[in-house]
Amino acid sequence: MNKFSWYEAKSVEDAVKKANATASDLLGKKPGGSSVIFKAGGIDLMDLMKEGLVNPSTIISLRKIPGLDRIEYDENAGLKLGANVALAAIESNETIQEKYLALHQAVAHAGTPQLRNSATLGGNLAQRTRCWYFRSIEHECYRKGSGTCYAQKGENEFHAIMNNSTCASVHSSSVSTALMAFNARVLITTAEGKSKEVGMEEFFVHPEVNSKNETILNSGDLITSVVVPPVSPHTKSYYIKYGVRESHDWAMADVAVVTEISGGKCKNAEITLGAAAPVPIKAGGAANKLIGKSITESLAKSAGKASMKGATPLAGNTYKIPVFEAIVKRAILKAV
Ligand SMILES: Cc1cc2nc3c(=O)[nH]c(=O)nc-3n(C[C@H](O)[C@H](O)[C@H](O)COP(=O)(O)OP(=O)(O)OC[C@H]3O[C@@H](n4cnc5c(N)ncnc54)[C@H](O)[C@@H]3O)c2cc1C
Structure with missing residues (x-):
């Protein structure tokens, strides 16, 4: 880890002002951009620094900014x-x-x-992706600007099964x-x-x-x-995470379902998939299956199938399709 200077931000304005001032100083000295970075809990930042993925010259701690810890x-x-x-x-x-x-x-x-x-x-x-090619100092991957995604033909069991043609993290x-x-x-x-x-x-x-x-x-x-946003008294939701381990691990597949049920029928539905694509995505086709209908097991199953429409799994992660189908179905039934 390289040396860095530490700054304790006193307010949001102070933090961005310091970031801007430090960035322009550094831009003057260092071609290639600024190396100022914010730190909150430091969980991901410390890993990124140890892995050599970021080398900030200045760390701005956000922890003591009053009011940012309110619910x-x-x-x-x-x-x-x-x-x-x-x-x-x-x-x-x-x-x-x-x-x-x-x-x-x-x-x-x-x-x-x-x-x-x-x-x-x-x-x-x-936080940044945990894709092992991105996290490896030996791989100049797509996310580091090289244009090559090593997961396409490499070890890809935890990778994206949708929107994954350029980068499968x-x-x-x-x-x-x-x-x-x-x-x-x-x-x-x-x-x-x-x-x-x-x-x-x-x-x-x-x-x-x-x-x-x-x-x-x-x-x-x-x-x-x-x-x-506020929820109505009829809003029901459920989240399921599927992973190798119950704890201390990221999701291999996860789903959140939010529905509004009134008069026995589904008025609104949102279904979101995590670890399916490079960023979390909505499964709009699956949610639309529910709207205007009473939720039954077979409807939830067909929504689960619809959530995987257009999936393009890689060699090592076709198993994710039945996993998503199952957890989408299960989350819908649990929600309602
Ligand atoms: C073993 C392990 C398992 C984990 N499992 C999960 C999991 O299942 N699900 C999950 O969601 N996460 C998981 N995590 C990730 C963990 O939740 C994140 O690393 C953590 O939330 C990052 O928060 P932090 O405050 O420590 O951020 P930091 O490490 O301080 O910052 C992370 C990044 O965010 C930037 N940053 C921080 N605050 C701000 C801000 N206010 N504005 C702009 N940029 C900011 C920093 O500059 C840095 O780039 C896991 C982590 C570990 C180590």
């Missing part, structure tokens, strides 16, 4: 989660358990209790799978100090659009909070 709920405005909220705080929040069950479940299955105590929501959304945030199903929005203060709000589908970027980052964040952009 607020209002019946009309919904849920507001500050970027520094620890995953453990989301897990133990009773309102989230009651109204946003799939979010509670996604967080409760992320990593381990120790990790969830340090890991923050902002860092979770901005999957994003590691299973928390995002649930947030996307609830149509959450991400609030950002840009490096220039402007406020921006984007939906989860816009926040995540496919590799064809930006090969070097999974999100729309540019250097110095700061996530300030995530807003989850």
Whole structure:
């Protein structure tokens, strides 16, 4: 690990200003761009530094910014989660358990209790893929800008089975799978100090659009909070994570289902898949199968099948198709 300087940000404005100032200093000295980076819980950042994937000259700690660790709920405005909220705080929040069950479940299955105590929501959304080719110093892969995805013909059992022709990595945030199903929005203060709000589908970027980052964040952009819209009393949700191990591991496949059931019929449905594509995606065709109908086992099964329409698995991960079909079906039935 190289030497770096440490800066304790006092406010959001202070953090982005420092990031901007440091970036322009460094741009003057170092061709190739800035090497200033934010740190929240440090779980992913420390790995990225140890793996030689980032070499910041300045680390800006966000941990002491007042107010960023708040969870607020209002019946009309919904849920507001500050970027520094620890995953453990989301897990133990009773309102989230009651109204946003799939979010509670996604967080409760992320990593381990120790990790969830340090890991923050902002860092979770901005973490990088755990694709072993990306994480390997020996592979200049597509995500590092080389244009070559080694997973296509290499070891690809945990990789993407959809939208995977350029890069088959999957994003590691299973928390995002649930947030996307609830149509959450991400609030950002840009490096220039402007406020921006984007939906989860816009926040995540496919590799064809930006090969070097999974999100729309540019250097110095700061996530300030995530807003989850209010749910109706008829909203039911469920999240399932499938993995090699029950704990201490990322998802091989995960799904979040959010439905609104009224008069015995499904009025609205959202189904989101994680670890299926390079970023979390909505399975719109599967959700549409449910709308206007009473949920039965056979309908849930056909939605599970529909969720995999257009899948293009690689040599080592065809098993993911029946896994997704099964967990989509199961999550729908559990939700309702
Ligand atoms: C063994 C293991 C298992 C795991 N399993 C899961 C899992 O099942 N599901 C899951 O979702 N995650 C899982 N994780 C990932 C873990 O949840 C994330 O690493 C963690 O949430 C990152 O948060 P952090 O606060 O530590 O971020 P940091 O490491 O501090 O930051 C991560 C990245 O985000 C950037 N960043 C941080 N905060 C902000 C902000 N406010 N605005 C803009 N950029 C920011 C940093 O610059 C850095 O690039 C696992 C991790 C480990 C080690």
